[in-house]
Amino acid sequence: MKTRVALLVALAALVASAGAHAATPADPDKAPVAAVDRFSDKAAHLQLRTPDNHLPGPNQPVDFDSGPFITQGLAPKTGKPVRYYNFDVQTTMPAPVYVLYREGEDKPVESQLDIIDTLPGESGYNDFRQVWKVTVPKDYVANTVVDAGALKDAGYKMEQTQSLRNMPVVPDNRRRRCG
Numbered sequence: 352m353k354t355r356v357a358l359l360v361a362l363a364a365l366v367a368s369a370g371a372h373a374a375t376p377a378d379p380d381k382a383p384v385a386a387v388d389r390f391s392d393k394a395a396h397l398q399l400r401t402p403d404n405h406l407p408g409p410n411q412p413v414d415f416d417s418g419p420f421i422t423q424g425l426a427p428k429t430g431k432p433v434r435y436y437n438f439d440v441q442t443t444m445p446a447p448v449y450v451l452y453r454e455g456e457d458k459p460v461e462s463q464l465d466i467i468d469t470l471p472g473e474s475g476y477n478d479f480r481q482v483w484k485v486t487v488p489k490d491y492v493a494n495t496v497v498d499a500g501a502l503k504d505a506g507y508k509m510e511q512t513q514s515l516r517n518m519p520v521v522p523d524n525r526r527r528r529c530g
Contacts, residue, residue: 376494379464384523386410387471389439394472396440410522438519441477445515448480449502454489461493468499470520482514 388409390400398419400406407413413420415436422437449466450459469476486508487496496502503509
């Protein structure tokens with residue numbers, strides 16, 4: 352009886368792991384668009400929206416190539432004027448970005464979108480992302496897993512890399528253009 356229960360548990364685990372990548376892939380073009388508000392009370396520090404500063408509202412396009420998002424300063428080595436993006440104050444701890452690789456391959460799964468687990472205003476959000484390499488089975492179909500929670504639940508091998516990415520999350524502008 353114990354052997355039979357052990358076999359049933361092993362079979363259930365095998366089916367669950369196979370099911371993690373056997374689901375129908377998501378179509379990124381038809382996926383819901385996340386709501387983003389970089390200037391809300393929860394997300395902003397220096398660039399908090401007020402009635403007077405005219406910062407864009409939730410899900411509104413943002414022109415990051417104009418003030419107050421472009422700042423002029425002096426280069427540290429030369430002292431010459433430089434311009435840089437100012438995306439507000441954030442923690443020094445980068446947030447994760449999960450990049451999927453099939454077993455035995457050295458390039459990310461083609462067409463698979465990177466997976467993040469935080470948006471501006473959520474605990475742990477950062478524009479800088481620590482890359483985590485996730486190894487998926489050889490038969491994994493791109494965009495079958497699109498959620499960080501499901502990715503972790505699938506039990507795939509995850510390895511933190513030394514790579515950092517600057518990946519600010521901004522409102523979707525596919526349907527709206529900046530002025």
